[in-house]
Amino acid sequence: xxxxxxxxxxxxxxxxxxxxxxxxxxxxxxxxxxxxxxxxxxxxxxxxxxxxxxxxxxxxxxxxxxxxxxxxxxxxxxxxxxxxxxxxxxxxxxxxxxxxxxxxxxxxxxxxxxxxxxxxxxxxxxxxxxxxxxxxxxxxxxxxxxxxxxxxxxxxxxxxxxxxxxxxxxxxxxxxxxxxxxxxxxxxxxxxxxxxxxxxxxxxxxxxxxxxxxxxxxxxxxxxxxxxxxxxxxxxxxxxxxxxxxxxxxxxxxxxxxxxxxxxxxxxxxxxxxxxxxxxxxxxxxxxxxxxxxxxxxxxxxxxxxxxxxxxxxxxxxxxxxxxxxxxxxxxxxxxxxxx
Amino acid sequence: xxxxxxxxxxxxxxxxxxxxxxxxxxxxxxxxxxxxxxxxxxxxxxxxxxxxxxxxxxxxxxxxxxxxxxxxxxxxxxxxxxxxxxxxxxxxxxxxxxxxxxxxxxxxxxxxxxxxxxxxxxxxxxxxxxxxxxxxxxxxxxxxxxxxxxxxxxxxxxxxxxxxxxxxxxxxxxxxxxxxxxxxxxxxxxxxxxxxxxxxxxxxxxxxxxxxxxxxxxxxxxxxxxxxxxxxxxxxxxxxxxxxxxxxxxxxxxxxxxxxxxxxxxxxxxxxxxxxxxxxxxxxxxxxxxxxxxxxxxxxxxxxxxxxxxxxxxxxxxxxxxxxxxxxxxxxxxxxxxxx
Numbered sequence: 001x002x003x004x005x006x007x008x009x010x011x012x013x014x015x016x017x018x019x020x021x022x023x024x025x026x027x028x029x030x031x032x033x034x035x036x037x038x039x040x041x042x043x044x045x046x047x048x049x050x051x052x053x054x055x056x057x058x059x060x061x062x063x064x065x066x067x068x069x070x071x072x073x074x075x076x077x078x079x080x081x082x083x084x085x086x087x088x089x090x091x092x093x094x095x096x097x098x099x100x101x102x103x104x105x106x107x108x109x110x111x112x113x114x115x116x117x118x119x120x121x122x123x124x125x126x127x128x129x130x131x132x133x134x135x136x137x138x139x140x141x142x143x144x145x146x147x148x149x150x151x152x153x154x155x156x157x158x159x160x161x162x163x164x165x166x167x168x169x170x171x172x173x174x175x176x177x178x179x180x181x182x183x184x185x186x187x188x189x190x191x192x193x194x195x196x197x198x199x200x201x202x203x204x205x206x207x208x209x210x211x212x213x214x215x216x217x218x219x220x221x222x223x224x225x226x227x228x229x230x231x232x233x234x235x236x237x238x239x240x241x242x243x244x245x246x247x248x249x250x251x252x253x254x255x256x257x258x259x260x261x262x263x264x265x266x267x268x269x270x271x272x273x274x275x276x277x278x279x280x281x282x283x284x285x286x287x288x289x290x291x292x293x294x295x296x297x298x299x300x301x302x303x304x305x306x307x308x309x310x311x312x313x314x315x316x317x318x319x320x321x322x323x324x325x326x327x328x329x330x331x332x333x334x335x336x337x338x339x340x
Numbered sequence: 341x342x343x344x345x346x347x348x349x350x351x352x353x354x355x356x357x358x359x360x361x362x363x364x365x366x367x368x369x370x371x372x373x374x375x376x377x378x379x380x381x382x383x384x385x386x387x388x389x390x391x392x393x394x395x396x397x398x399x400x401x402x403x404x405x406x407x408x409x410x411x412x413x414x415x416x417x418x419x420x421x422x423x424x425x426x427x428x429x430x431x432x433x434x435x436x437x438x439x440x441x442x443x444x445x446x447x448x449x450x451x452x453x454x455x456x457x458x459x460x461x462x463x464x465x466x467x468x469x470x471x472x473x474x475x476x477x478x479x480x481x482x483x484x485x486x487x488x489x490x491x492x493x494x495x496x497x498x499x500x501x502x503x504x505x506x507x508x509x510x511x512x513x514x515x516x517x518x519x520x521x522x523x524x525x526x527x528x529x530x531x532x533x534x535x536x537x538x539x540x541x542x543x544x545x546x547x548x549x550x551x552x553x554x555x556x557x558x559x560x561x562x563x564x565x566x567x568x569x570x571x572x573x574x575x576x577x578x579x580x581x582x583x584x585x586x587x588x589x590x591x592x593x594x595x596x597x598x599x600x601x602x603x604x605x606x607x608x609x610x611x612x613x614x615x616x617x618x619x620x621x622x623x624x625x626x627x628x629x630x631x632x633x634x635x636x637x638x639x640x641x642x643x644x645x646x647x648x649x650x651x652x653x654x655x656x657x658x659x660x661x662x663x664x665x666x667x668x669x670x671x672x673x674x675x676x677x678x679x680x
């Protein structure tokens with residue numbers, strides 16, 4: 001089998017899964033609304049790895065619509081420190097592709113025992129995680145065999161959009177999610193920009209990805225996908241955090257992948273891109289602008305654009321891994337279910 | 341003036357400031373207890389850069405003692421997306437060394453307007469941030485002139501321990517904080533291990549720092565300090581997150597700084613260190629164990645050990661910057677107050 005054949009096949013399934021989730025919009029939102037605590041004290045999201053980056057997307061979206069603070073959980077508080085956190089009034093959203101990462105299942109269980117209404121987003125409806133939750137939301141993405149998660153990541157992000165729809169009014173609707181599925185298909189069928197970018201990045205050993213706001217989740221996920229598949233030391237940072245110190249590492253020729261879409265967070269990232277180019281950085285943009293090295297279809301609301309940007313980043317990771325002679329389907333030292 | 345003279349002088353002041361904060365334990369805890377919302381819905385912490393890493397320490401400690409969830413805020417939700425988050429019942433802790441980062445002051449102001457009880461931790465009692473808060477907790481660390489924050493970071497962490505003491509019972513007391521001040525002096529007066537480690541890392545271009553639980557804050561801060569001062573691309577990760585993908589980048593000879601202290605999180609980090617050494621990584625430990633390359637004095641409770649580990653990491657950053665011919669006092673392209 002060719003290097004990355006599994007990953008490529010799983011990436012190709014994404015438009016169909018996103019379209020199916022768009023069709024589940026009303027039903028899912030209704031089920032979430034029925035278990036939403038009232039009054040709502042806040043939401044906690046618990047996940048690791050790629051699921052945690054999808055969680056970062058949910059973190060912004062759920063706070064925006066629920067109008068109560070959202071926290072990304074620190075699982076070790078419950079699993080190592082035996083913290084007696086009281087989750088009364090909280091919605092707890094746990095995300096695990098396999099539903100079998102012991103730490104995530106144990107954390108959701110403790111949160112539910114201490115008063116949380118638990119939602120499990122997982123690709124395995126029969127997993128321990130799904131069993132712990134008041135509401136299990138299976139992704140239905142089919143078996144994912146490549147080690148780098150792709151179709152389950154975008155399905156999780158779309159599922160979080162549906163969860164948000166059950167908690168308030170997201171800045172987009174089911175129709176937009178359907179259009180997103182088409183836009184993802186358009187990116188899938190246009191691999192040339194990723195191949196060209198892979199040529200430019202073929203020799204690089206380190207890289208920074210940067211974005212802001214909702215799109216930050218895509219930058220975090222892009223960095224992880226590049227680390228897993230290409231062994232490039234890639235760190236994902238918010239534009240604001242990059243300015244607070246890390247910008248010191250950006251020397252002439254330093255590669256940066258900057259991600260943005262039409263919306264309130266764009267101006268800050270575009271300004272940073274200009275600043276980075278002034279420092280001599282080699283900036284590749286993933287954006288819905290005509291001059292972006294890795295262009296995105298236009299017309300997708302900023303609230304869904306991170307899903308589209310993740311797909312472009314997956315394509316870059318795949319192309320770059322192949323360009324570097326690596327097989328992204330089975331990176332050295334990684335397994336599909338992580339036992340922490 | 342010698343390279344890093346300012347940074348070294350400010351680092352040397354840390355024991356005295358920590359001892360002064362130990363003396364303020366009861367008074368500060370009492371003032372926090374008086375503004376604590378009751379019932380408490382949760383806590384949000386808002387900060388950027390080094391202050392955000394101190395915030396990561398507060399995030400664990402405050403959830404542990406307050407027994408309600410703690411969130412690290414996403415400032416862009418309020419400053420860019422105009423999110424109408426209701427903070428009724430929340431304690432909001434904003435941290436800014438200068439008190440003049442516009443984004444942090446604006447975010448705390450919005451949180452207070454929407455119901456939060458606001459605490460400002462800042463080194464400038466007359467700053468806009470201090471003016472916004474119901475309770476201002478000035479660090480009293482004196483003017484900090486070197487661009488990399490050092491004495492204000494450890495003072496902020498200690499101040500967060502005092503805030504925790506106002507919200508519940510931290511797993512240490514004022515006496516332990518006094519002993520920490522002595523231990524920090526012992527680290528300050530023992531620069532040889534950092535010089536030796538700097539020799540080992542002199543040529544490296546990338547590095548990972550790793551820890552877990554409370555100590556994660558120190559790993560995040562160590563990575564930032566190394567980026568700011570040495571231009572090494574250093575990423576801080578939790579042991580659990582490193583296993584979820586990023587471990588793929590760890591090739592033979594890859595440098596890793598692992599941090600741990602006696603307590604519930606140690607076993608997981610020690611296990612990971614063995615795994616990383618099996619992969620051929622060059623692991624340097626910052627730990628209270630006899631064989632650590634960068635040893636810490638023993639007998640400091642795990643809840644305060646991150647402060648001690650940060651001081652060792654500062655010493656490493658300073659030594660390594662000098663070894664690489666850089667002046668850490670004024671890294672290229674950084675200013676003391678970041679205007680985001």
